[in-house]
Amino acid sequence: MLEIVGLGKSFGGIVAVRDMSFTVARGEIVSLIGPNGAGKTTCLNLISGFYRPNSGKVLLDGLEVTGEKPFRMAQRRVVRTFQKTNVLKNLTVRDNVLAAHYLSGREPLWRTFFVGRARSRIERDIGESADEILSLVGLEARRAIEAGALSCGELRLLEVALALGAKPRLLMLDEPAAGLNTHEAEALAALLRRVRAERVEAMLLVEHNMALVMSVSDRVVVMNTGEKLAEGAPAAVRNNPAVRFAYLGQVV
């Protein structure tokens, strides 16, 4: 479904990503791992359109979408979350998820003033979808709380909820387990599996939490200093000596 070929990005003299290629097939959860500074988030930014690649291609279902603007990628149902928490802090949790349903309620501008009869039904459907998503991620009890007041774990869940509101086919999560304790991370893993089964067609995860990666991924791609180091099933990658060297600095 998603194919990256020879993707490259430099910032001034620094090469952040070099010749990255991998695929994400329908139904898969692929994790992108690697030491800090390996270029994982840059990859995500390149795919989702927040950065323009210097070289290479991004293909969605065979169609080239390289360098398309972020909102266009989202309109193609490729939705991402962010590494640093990005939610609408001043809005309530429920309003956050409602806001994410923008695409479901999209209408031509003139309709703003000449409201048709269908509008109230669309609004109701959006409301129901938002409530559904909130209960899926487990935040329905906190729906009226301002997002800025949530705890770290809850914020991560809200981010997933936001992304789900945009009804993605391909969901890309940037370190969804950052700051979560073991228990929360396990709950997240279960949630991700449910999301893959019920809501999205494929997922790409950038993650440091190895337990999470090993437990949900179908395939793992390892990056180091901007390049692909290894790729394969989780267990195979874990035992790969080059990967261990990259992480631990010595052959173990």
Add this chain to the structure above:
Amino acid sequence: MELFAQFLANGLVSGTFYALSALGLTLVFGLMRLVNFAHGDLYMVGGLLGWAATSQLGLGFFSALALVVLMLAAAGWLVDRFCISRLRDQGEEPGILFTIGLSIFLANTALLVVGSTPHQVPAPVPNEPLLLGPVVVTKARLFAVAVCAAAITLAHLMIQKTRLGKAMRATFQDPLAARLAGINTERIYASTFALGAALAGTAGMLLGSIYVAQATIGGLVSLKAFVVVILGGMGSFAGAILGGLLLGVAESLWGGYVSTGTVDIIGFLLVILILLVRPYGLFSRRAERA
């Protein structure tokens, strides 16, 4: 050709004035991330205080200047300490709105107290013309240019070489780290704002001896200062100087070759043009967002 040289010289002179006028503004933005819309009115207050000190109290030019600097620095310090400090963690907008209110307040209080009549600060140097090759400059203006240059140099030295200056730069780069290093950031912010106010007041009094000291000029001075700062890049010391010179020369050439009545337009047109092409100013170091 001689006309061009004269226009150029006039432009460089007024450009130096613009540079000093805008310096306080760019420093406060660069070191505090605060856009001070009352900057022009602080200039105005400096001018009127300078006029009052010299013509009403009979002080000499430099004694009056020292008094103006002290008073505006103190006022700036107090305003920051008691008002602006409350707004610091709320983002950029409250600062903008507060200083707009301050500007309205200062301008109209001055109007209430002194009325709208223009005054002039008596200069210590006569207005006689001086011939420098093909170009004519008055002694008073040359004196003002010299004082401007001195003030700019002093400010530069203060920020680069003194402990206070280093503390200011540290606080700007990372307030939390500065605090951890033992710097009292609240005092630093107050000092920075005080410096900005003092520079504005200095310009106001100095240029009040060349142009006017009048309660109504704050708005225009602010606008011109913003033009300079945007041209040169907000927060850039060198940018303020370059931007000032650029504006001065542009206005002088436009006024000389096109029309004098619409001279003010050139600055605004420049701003609009520049911001279209480079949204953060000509020499700004800020990278464009993805």
Add this chain to the structure above:
Amino acid sequence: MKCIEGRALLAFVAAGALFAVAVGDEYLLHLCVLVMVYTILATSLNLIVGYVGEFPLGHVAFFGIGAYAAALLSVKAGWPVWATLPAAASLAALAGFGIGAITLRLQGPFFVIVTLAFAEVLRLIAGNWVSFTNGPMGIAGIPHPAFVDLGGFISGKRGFALIGLALAAVSLFAAYRFVYSNAGRAAVTIRENRYVAQSVGIQPWRYALFAFVIAASTAGLAGAFYAHYLSFVGPEVFGFSFTASMIIMVLLGGKGTLTGPVIGAVAVTVLEEYLRETKELRLTLFGLAVMGVVLFAPTGVVGALHRRLARLAR
């Protein structure tokens, strides 16, 4: 929330109609007209401040464009009022599109300054282009709407008050519809977090520009109405006095709400008239009020009410 605000706005329009019909005193009707002009202006500024999240210090440019458009179309081209009003609003909308397309790329203080630059350029042009705009002497003799001069119940100031009320109702309706639409929600999302907005498919410029154009056209409408009311338009229509009033109205009433600007408009009109003798004192107090509101009540009257209501509801 939607219902409460909608009902409050309807109540205001009804109260305004009642006032205009029942009151006979010329001075009070004049105040009513001013309240209407200010309501439209404040609502219009609030669309940008509250829903785009930026502060257009040069917003008065659109007020001025509308005023001059109405003046020029009626005095020089002989257009009747019912044609100049929509024409002025359309012209202002067009200007809004052009200026917005340029300025909305910028944020924070840059946006503030460049919009101010536009307003200043327009002021200088209006004051200097003597052949077109009569320069500093302005355009006089702008005609009244026909029925206002006929005598009878809805003539004179009452006629103006009713027209003003109708225009205010239109503006409030436009704002109300915008705020509670998908477009309005998208604008809020952009304002709150541009990255999130883009990641859920919102094209940032589109909705900010949309809000900007709506705001510009309503400000232009207010300007045109004002021109026909005063029968005179000069470069001061681009001046800072209106800007100062607009700022204080939106801040005092509460930005980002629909009822805030209305409350602000009423309060400021009353205050201005009360202090009309001393312009400097009025503005000095305005300056203090702006500082005070920013320091102590940043969400304005309506914001404070919201919080009070929310606390009661819990």
